[in-house]
Amino acid sequence: MAISRKTLQKIAGASDIELSKNKYPMESNTLAKKSSSGVEEAQYTFCDACNGVPMCGIEYFMKDGIVTRMNGWPGFPTSSLCSKAYGTLQRLYHPNRLKYPMKRTKPKGSSDPGFVRISWDEAYDLIVKNLNQIKEKYGPHAAFFYVGDPKEPRAAVQRLANLYGSVNYGTESSTGCRMGSQIAELLTYGFETLGSPPNDKTKSMLVWGTNPAYSSDPADWKNLLQAKERGVKFIVVDPRVTPTASVLADIHIQPKPNTMAALASGMMHVIFKENLHDEGFCNKWINGIDELKEYVKGFPPEKAAEIAQVPAQQIIDAARLYATNTPGGMKLSSQGTTHNTNAANNHRSILMIPAICGYLDVPGGVEKPTNPMEGMAGPHWGGDLPPKFTYREKTIANKAHRLDNERTPAWAEMMVPVQTSYLPEWVEEGKVKAFLGWGFNVMIWAQTHEYQKALDKLDFAMAVDYFFRPWTHNHVDLVLPVAVNFERQAPFGIHGRTLHGRNAITPIGEAREDWKIALDIGVRLGYAEECFNGDVIAACNDILKMWDTSYDELNKNLVKGVSIPPKQKNAFKKYEKGMMRGDGKPGFPTPSGKVEAVSMVLQKHGNVALPEYKEGLKTSEEFPLLLVSGSRIPYITHSKWREDSPWLFELQKEPLLMVHPQDAAKREIQKDDAIRVTSPWGEIEVKANPTIMMVQGAVGMMHGWAEANVNALVPRQFDPISGYAPYKEVPCEIKKV
Amino acid sequence: MTFTDASIYDPHIIEISRFRKNFYQFFSRVYSEEADLALLADAKKILQILDDLPELSGPEGNADLHEGARKLEAFFKRNPIENLIVDDLAIEYAGLFLGVGCKNTVHLCESSYGRQNNFLFQDSYFTVKDLFEKTGFQRGERFAEPDDHLSLELAFMAELCTCLMDPDNIKKDPLKYLAIQRRFISEHLQNWVPAFSQKLREVAPSSLYTACSKLLKGYLQTDSSLINIQTEDYHQKSVDKMPESA
Numbered sequence: 001m002a003i004s005r006k007t008l009q010k011i012a013g014a015s016d017i018e019l020s021k022n023k024y025p026m027e028s029n030t031l032a033k034k035s036s037s038g039v040e041e042a043q044y045t046f047c048d049a050c051n052g053v054p055m056c057g058i059e060y061f062m063k064d065g066i067v068t069r070m071n072g073w074p075g076f077p078t079s080s081l082c083s084k085a086y087g088t089l090q091r092l093y094h095p096n097r098l099k100y101p102m103k104r105t106k107p108k109g110s111s112d113p114g115f116v117r118i119s120w121d122e123a124y125d126l127i128v129k130n131l132n133q134i135k136e137k138y139g140p141h142a143a144f145f146y147v148g149d150p151k152e153p154r155a156a157v158q159r160l161a162n163l164y165g166s167v168n169y170g171t172e173s174s175t176g177c178r179m180g181s182q183i184a185e186l187l188t189y190g191f192e193t194l195g196s197p198p199n200d201k202t203k204s205m206l207v208w209g210t211n212p213a214y215s216s217d218p219a220d221w222k223n224l225l226q227a228k229e230r231g232v233k234f235i236v237v238d239p240r241v242t243p244t245a246s247v248l249a250d251i252h253i254q255p256k257p258n259t260m261a262a263l264a265s266g267m268m269h270v271i272f273k274e275n276l277h278d279e280g281f282c283n284k285w286i287n288g289i290d291e292l293k294e295y296v297k298g299f300p301p302e303k304a305a306e307i308a309q310v311p312a313q314q315i316i317d318a319a320r321l322y323a324t325n326t327p328g329g330m331k332l333s334s335q336g337t338t339h340n341t342n343a344a345n346n347h348r349s350i351l352m353i354p355a356i357c358g359y360l361d362v363p364g365g366v367e368k369p370t371n372p373m374e375g376m377a378g379p380h381w382g383g384d385l386p387p388k389f390t391y392r393e394k395t396i397a398n399k400a401h402r403l404d405n406e407r408t409p410a411w412a413e414m415m416v417p418v419q420t421s422y423l424p425e426w427v428e429e430g431k432v433k434a435f436l437g438w439g440f441n442v443m444i445w446a447q448t449h450e451y452q453k454a455l456d457k458l459d460f461a462m463a464v465d466y467f468f469r470p471w472t473h474n475h476v477d478l479v480l481p482v483a484v485n486f487e488r489q490a491p492f493g494i495h496g497r498t499l500h501g502r503n504a505i506t507p508i509g510e511a512r513e514d515w516k517i518a519l520d521i522g523v524r525l526g527y528a529e530e531c532f533n534g535d536v537i538a539a540c541n542d543i544l545k546m547w548d549t550s551y552d553e554l555n556k557n558l559v560k561g562v563s564i565p566p567k568q569k570n571a572f573k574k575y576e577k578g579m580m581r582g583d584g585k586p587g588f589p590t591p592s593g594k595v596e597a598v599s600m601v602l603q604k605h606g607n608v609a610l611p612e613y614k615e616g617l618k619t620s621e622e623f624p625l626l627l628v629s630g631s632r633i634p635y636i637t638h639s640k641w642r643e644d645s646p647w648l649f650e651l652q653k654e655p656l657l658m659v660h661p662q663d664a665a666k667r668e669i670q671k672d673d674a675i676r677v678t679s680p681w682g683e684i685e686v687k688a689n690p691t692i693m694m695v696q697g698a699v700g701m702m703h704g705w706a707e708a709n710v711n712a713l714v715p716r717q718f719d720p721i722s723g724y725a726p727y728k729e730v731p732c733e734i735k736k737v
Numbered sequence: 738m739t740f741t742d743a744s745i746y747d748p749h750i751i752e753i754s755r756f757r758k759n760f761y762q763f764f765s766r767v768y769s770e771e772a773d774l775a776l777l778a779d780a781k782k783i784l785q786i787l788d789d790l791p792e793l794s795g796p797e798g799n800a801d802l803h804e805g806a807r808k809l810e811a812f813f814k815r816n817p818i819e820n821l822i823v824d825d826l827a828i829e830y831a832g833l834f835l836g837v838g839c840k841n842t843v844h845l846c847e848s849s850y851g852r853q854n855n856f857l858f859q860d861s862y863f864t865v866k867d868l869f870e871k872t873g874f875q876r877g878e879r880f881a882e883p884d885d886h887l888s889l890e891l892a893f894m895a896e897l898c899t900c901l902m903d904p905d906n907i908k909k910d911p912l913k914y915l916a917i918q919r920r921f922i923s924e925h926l927q928n929w930v931p932a933f934s935q936k937l938r939e940v941a942p943s944s945l946y947t948a949c950s951k952l953l954k955g956y957l958q959t960d961s962s963l964i965n966i967q968t969e970d971y972h973q974k975s976v977d978k979m980p981e982s983a
Contacts, residue, residue, distance in 0.1 A: 002962070003792075003793075003959070003962045003963065003966060004792070006793040007747065008753065008788070008963075008966060009794070010789075010790060010792070011756050011790065011793075011963070012749040012752035012753050012756065013750075013752070013754055014756055014786045014789060014790060015752040015753065015754075015755035015759065016752075016755075017759060017782050017786065018832055019762055019763055019766075019779045019782065020766070020775035020776065021762065022766075022773075022775060023766060023769050023770045023773070023776075024762070024765065024766060024877070024892060025765065025769045025876055025877050025880035025882070025886070025888045025889050025892050026765070026874060026875075026876055026877060026880075026889060026892035026893060026895070026896055047825045063863070064863065064866065066858045066862070066863075087928065090854075090856060093848075093857040093859075094840050094856060094857070094860050095836075095842065095844040095846065095848075095849045095854040095855055095857050096836045096855065097836060097857075098835075098836050098837075099835065099836065099881065099882075100835060102831060102835070102837055105824065105828060110830075114826070114828045115828065115831050115832070115837045116771070116824070116827040116828055116830075117770075117771065117827070117830075117831055117835060141805050179916035229808055368755065467836065468836050472835075508857070509882070510881050542740070595976040646854065707928075
């Protein structure tokens with residue numbers, strides 16, 4: 001466009017206006033500080049994709065304060081990075097990251113919640129005002145504190161909950177992840193274990209419902225491969241044809257998804273009948289051994305095979321292989337065995353197999369670490385720990401106010417976090433008025449819409465997250481932006497007895513560490529000293545002082561970490577030596593002091609005390625298939641941030657339903673056909689992915705797709721012990737759209 | 738090229754630079770944060786200027802300036818009472834630019850319009866930051882966005898205009914600032930503002946922010962012409978002395 005001289009004169013004449021200069025982003029008339037050094041600096045942090053554990057070590061490089069590349073942390077205990085870890089770099093600089101506190105301005109239920117940016121001060125004031133009002137009006141236990149994914153802020157949030165006075169603190173693990181199996185282990189053995197890695201003494205391994213080729217850290221999988229090379233015999237139980245089954249299994253059993261206890265009982269039947277069990281251990285160390293023997297008599301291989309829909313000979317072979325290749329280890333799923341209406345007892349029945357063989361805490365068997373870190377309640381940040389920092393004494397003192405006492409009493413007795421499945425009922429009954437959630441996703445819950453409705457009814461709800469997720473955040477009042485793994489220093493790393501600190505870059509926008517958010521809220525509630533004036537390093541130091549070290553020390557030894565020497569020599573059969581129980585007496589840390597085939601806790605609460613088989617949700621002519629919610633492909637993470645890393649998204653871009661080719665053919669369904677999946681409780685539309693990975697009669701799908709939320713198909717029919725939903729036994733039918 | 742007291746001097750340079758600065762300052766503010774009453778008042782002033790300059794924003798002028806001005810005018814007609822719409826504009830800003838709109842987020846950083854990916858802190862961030870430092874500017878401490886954020890890139894242009902309003906700078910080397918501006922428009926702003934404007938148009942066709950993005954797109958074309966004219970003037974015209982008034 002040509003501009004004439006006349007126009008130029010007019011332009012010159014139009015310059016005399018005054019514009020407001022507020023909210024102007026540039027500092028004028030100042031000489032910029034030269035910040036570019038051009039030198040790359042190595043820094044260190046952990047991956048949080050699998051969170052809590054294994055916290056794989058990342059070495060990253062910065063240019064002018066910006067992370068430009070990364071690789072595994074040399075020498076770190078877990079540093080073989082997978083695509084998830086590399087995906088965290090894309091997440092760090094994703095343009096959709098939440099950067100500012102956002103407040104809802106329109107009433108719940110509005111089509112547009114009307115979120116607007118507010119300052120941190122306004123956000124904290126809003127939280128504190130609501131918490132104080134709720135405490136005054138309904139008491140502190142009406143505020144529910146929750147940590148989803150990432151798990152890292154658990155310790156800080158639990159501390160905040162107890163300081164505020166609420167015992168009602170829950171996690172995604174106390175909803176549908178690891179703790180369903182953990183409660184089974186605590187009820188049965190008295191300590192948590194999914195098994196220990198096979199070593200030179202191990203002769204056989206029972207791998208049940210898990211696919212470590214995909215889901216374990218690479219070192220763990222390598223260890224299993226090495227065991228296979230040494231000649232260790234593997235029994236892999238999984239309805240799917242997985243790489244683990246293909247590579248490791250001497251016997252691969254593919255049971256119908258919800259029949260574990262029948263299959264395990266069938267194996268125990270063979271072991272007892274053929275006298276392959278450890279009679280001495282059984283008689284001395286198993287509570288209810290006679291009842292167990294009697295019970296499994298009812299499961300001859302033929303009957304177990306009929307229920308599990310596997311060949312009877314396979315059950316016999318598996319039992320013999322495991323019981324005669326002594327000692328045997330185990331590797332169990334953290335959740336594959338517990339997503340059903342008989343969750344805890346299914347898992348307990350599997351746990352009894354190594355127990356009756358006498359494999360507990362023997363070299364090469366199911367080993368229990370002799371020297372767990374003192375002062376912790378578990379081996380990693382995925383648990384609920386450390387008790388002192390999190391004011392465990394307050395949790396115990398307030399036990400009577402736990403919301404899960406009534407519906408899942410065994411859980412309430414055994415577990416620290418409250419089981420969350422009954423949140424809609426508690427809201428309806430007026431027992432919960434506020435929900436403060438760090439990294440939570442409503443799609444974790446079966447019949448998700450019930451939880452969305454419950455959140456809508458609360459006086460106050462807030463979320464802390466990396467990204468805005470409408471399916472969750474449209475139901476809260478406040479969303480706070482949180483720092484990702486490169487931007488945080490808390491918590492430090494714990495691997496065995498080695499501790500590592502980490503560097504943090506300046507968070508994007510106004511994002512803050514999740515620990516800091518919890519501590520800041522505590523400060524404003526009047527607990528400045530207890531919340532270290534919002535200083536996350538001081539909070540970490542409060543934990544680190546248990547081992548006479550500090551974050552400074554960790555920083556000084558950043559690359560190598562700080563090792564805390566073990567207190568005692570490695571020992572086995574610790575139950576015989578008084579090294580398992582808190583009171584120093586011989587025995588297992590259970591009420592009876594023995595492995596509990598008959599659980600005294602379950603007996604007390606009127607639950608089924610033996611690990612019995614219970615028929616799960618039934619298929620029918622109308623719904624002949626069983627849906628497994630949560631099947632996944634390797635090196636991808638679920639809805640936490642999968643879609644925000646194109647590298648991960650490339651692995652699977654859309655919701656797909658895995659179906660056996662014969663089941664697909666029967667319905668004239670081909671690859672990528674749009675299909676409708678219907679259960680008695682809901683329906684979704686997805687694309688079909690025929691694959692022999694799925695056993696005939698079952699279909700599977702990864703969870704966390706907002707456009708096809710598989711948990712909308714799952715009923716709210718909970719296991720009475722764990723409170724877990726039957727994510728992996730949903731009768732359904734599929735049909736080409 | 739250095740100008741002495743007796744060198745070439747365009748008598749309108751200060752006014753034209755002020756005019757240009759006003760526009761860049763206005764556009765910078767539009768995208769720096771949510772709109773407030775002061776911004777809406779400024780938008781009306783800008784609209785008035787454009788209406789007074791049909792050569793630029795009329796049907797025969799720049800098509801984008803014309804469309805942007807009409808959209809802005811329509812916005813004010815639809816929303817005659819400004820203090821009633823500030824809250825809605827804050828919601829709209831959050832939905833469009835702060836990620837709460839999720840898939841419909843319109844990104845405000847040049848890095849997000851790169852050829853390889855849309856992540857923040859890519860090559861353009863480093864080149865822009867480096868240029869800011871070399872020319873002696875830096876973003877305000879309270880502004881928590883990357884240096885290649887639209888608001889900062891436009892503020893940078895405004896600051897360079899301010900330099901062109903300083904007689905000392907004019908005496909020394911005004912071409913230096915004009916050259917930086919010309920390069921910055923062609924190597925940065927022109928590379929992504931059209932795509933940014935288009936995305937806004939798709940997502941929120943009748944938004945204040947869309948109207949302004951259309952105006953911005955047109956203004957960048959117009960400003961390139963202004964820079965060219967001024968640069969040519971320095972080369973061709975000769976003035977004995979700076980006017981006293983300067």
